[in-house]
Amino acid sequence: MGLLIKNGEIVTAADRTVADLYIENGRIEAIGTSLEKRAARDEVIDAAGLLVLPGFIDPHVHMELPFMGTVSADDFESGLASGIAGGTTSIIDFCIPARGESLLSALATWREKSKKAVADYTYHMAITGWTDKTADEMKIVVEQHGITSFKVFMAYKGAIMVDDGELYMVMKTAAKLGAVVTVHAENGDAVAHLQKELVAQGKLGPEFHPVSRPSSVEGEATVRALMMARLHGATAYIVHMTCREAVEALERAKLAGQHCYGETCPQYLLLDDTVFNRPNFEGASYVMSPPIRPGHLGHHDALWRGVSTGMLDSIGTDHCPFTFEQKKAGRDNFTLIPNGAAGVEDRLVLMHTYGVCEGRFDLQRMVALGATNPARIFGLYPRKGTVAVGSDADLVLFDPSATGTRSAKTHHSKADRNIFEGFKTKGAPVKVIVNGHVRYADGKLDVQRGAGRFIARKVDRSRVPNPVGVAEMGRVG
Numbered sequence: 001m002g003l004l005i006k007n008g009e010i011v012t013a014a015d016r017t018v019a020d021l022y023i024e025n026g027r028i029e030a031i032g033t034s035l036e037k038r039a040a041r042d043e044v045i046d047a048a049g050l051l052v053l054p055g056f057i058d059p060h061v062h063m064e065l066p067f068m069g070t071v072s073a074d075d076f077e078s079g080l081a082s083g084i085a086g087g088t089t090s091i092i093d094f095c096i097p098a099r100g101e102s103l104l105s106a107l108a109t110w111r112e113k114s115k116k117a118v119a120d121y122t123y124h125m126a127i128t129g130w131t132d133k134t135a136d137e138m139k140i141v142v143e144q145h146g147i148t149s150f151k152v153f154m155a156y157k158g159a160i161m162v163d164d165g166e167l168y169m170v171m172k173t174a175a176k177l178g179a180v181v182t183v184h185a186e187n188g189d190a191v192a193h194l195q196k197e198l199v200a201q202g203k204l205g206p207e208f209h210p211v212s213r214p215s216s217v218e219g220e221a222t223v224r225a226l227m228m229a230r231l232h233g234a235t236a237y238i239v240h241m242t243c244r245e246a247v248e249a250l251e252r253a254k255l256a257g258q259h260c261y262g263e264t265c266p267q268y269l270l271l272d273d274t275v276f277n278r279p280n281f282e283g284a285s286y287v288m289s290p291p292i293r294p295g296h297l298g299h300h301d302a303l304w305r306g307v308s309t310g311m312l313d314s315i316g317t318d319h320c321p322f323t324f325e326q327k328k329a330g331r332d333n334f335t336l337i338p339n340g341a342a343g344v345e346d347r348l349v350l351m352h353t354y355g356v357c358e359g360r361f362d363l364q365r366m367v368a369l370g371a372t373n374p375a376r377i378f379g380l381y382p383r384k385g386t387v388a389v390g391s392d393a394d395l396v397l398f399d400p401s402a403t404g405t406r407s408a409k410t411h412h413s414k415a416d417r418n419i420f421e422g423f424k425t426k427g428a429p430v431k432v433i434v435n436g437h438v439r440y441a442d443g444k445l446d447v448q449r450g451a452g453r454f455i456a457r458k459v460d461r462s463r464v465p466n467p468v469g470v471a472e473m474g475r476v477g
């Protein structure tokens, strides 16, 4: 059975056009005016007055992640269902081996837990240490499994953090493979010392979490990560950027011609560090790393400027929810609070409300930041991330005039807190179509466990090797 969507305003990263779409077998078959049903059984949706957006792609989520002694509360079913309700129709999760574990064994674990996915997904492969097998396994992951992006954590010392030597090897190997390296940039050694000192002084509440991870710690690590990428001509993508120092480092690298990308998340644009002072340990709900920053030091301005001008390339969420009960592991010591919060369902409406409606960027840029750029950077384009003939029929029918309020009472994540609780919003997904099926309509989800597919990707050879670093070093390889 086909699906005909009539009279909607299609928004891509480039254009806005009123047109009809015909969908069959999960793909967009035709876009044009006055399209007709092709079979009597075809379903017709009148989208007059609605925007037709490509399904949003969240390039940064953690479903069912074992982390800090517990496991994140959403799995590939509940987390992706929550995403669909918010207009996100595909995700990039992180496959994270334990330190010393083989990449391929971790990949088997992730493939198994993703079987219940209700929308399409892929992974970034984390490198959490370096052995004599890692380079070979990285090649296998790229060439045989279609996973063309890696992840390094420069923080979480004693757990998944890599040191500079390991970072060097990851960048070197990824450059040869033409893979992107995503980076959590914080100086993990400095954080570990600061945490120890604060705890020794009896400073144990969630309000000390940001004190243990100041913005300079993130700025320095961003510079270091970009330098390591540059040495080898690797393409770096800095995840969850929160502060002015980090944005300025990325800006300098881009202006020098380096191929690199930056992501931020709604919480870093919209919240400030007063959240950590909430009474009754509620500040713990906002504990994530890097931390939410103060409102008065130029961080928010730098991030908004970055997303408005194109210096920052994407808005992800770092969806990694823990229930309040889970957060209580750090009741007596903030360093033990599981780091992370929900966000996959909130992103699109927050971008629309606080980005588009407040005049910071236009609809096309909203689509670029939330769908097209992640798809392009990570090799999902044009199958995902745009509205075009031949693309997967992942679409959001979006009512730009609907109003709402974010709340844990109404979201679909298993998180029992919403860090945007009470935020008023403008615009809402009315229907969300995933691979040609209407999976969310008028407030109701109709998802199918296991319907999501792993999407294998290919390396973009046009960015290998990145010429800036190579010219600077006077060598190739």
Ligand code: URP
Pocket (backbone or CB within 6 Å): 062, 184, 287, 288, 289, 290, 318, 320, 339, 340, 341
């Ligand atoms: O606090 C966070 N961000 N938790 C998830 C893991 C990570 O660092 O992305």
Ligand code: ZN
Pocket (backbone or CB within 6 Å): 184, 239, 240, 289, 290
């Ligand atoms: Zn991180």
Ligand code: ZN
Pocket (backbone or CB within 6 Å): 060, 061, 062, 318, 320
């Ligand atoms: Zn993350």
